[in-house]
Amino acid sequence: GRLKEAGQKAAQDADHAADDLRQEFEKFRSASGDEASKLSAEVVRLQKACAKEVERAEAAEKRVSDQGEEIARLNEVAEQARQASQEETKRSQSELDDLRSAAADEASKHSAEVQRLEDLCRK
Structure with missing residues (x-):
């Protein structure tokens, strides 16, 4: 992703800077041991800082990827x-329809029975 590319670009930039500093280091070594020591320390510092940036970029990319996977899982x-x-x-509606149908049949049977009994009573 972009973060990883930015980290890799930073790594390349730091490598170029480190190469430049190493060349400077060679120039100044004979003139000043103290200056050479400072440049060497700066090279190490830049390399460490760059490595940390790459790690941060990779960790951020992994978090984004993990979040994407979690979103997909939640959507599923x-x-x-x-x-x-x-x-x-659907199942509940079907049960309700069956109950209504059974109730209507039962009501129809009761109505017919009531009618039959009324007819018997009139005789």
Whole structure:
């Protein structure tokens, strides 16, 4: 990703800077041991700083990747829940329809029985 590329670019830049500093180091070594020591320490500092930047970039990229995977997993869970809810709704509606139909049949039977009894009582 962009973060990793930026880290790698920073690493290349630091490597170039380190190479430049090494050349300077060679020039000044005979003139000043103290100056050479400072430049060497700066090279090491830049290399460490660059390595840390690369590590940070890679860690950030991994976090983004992990978050993407988590979002995909949550979307999948949500879709499964939606499908289960739809199936449950259909099943409940079907049961309700069956109960209404059975109640209507029962009411029809009772109505016929009431009519039969009324007819018997009139005779």
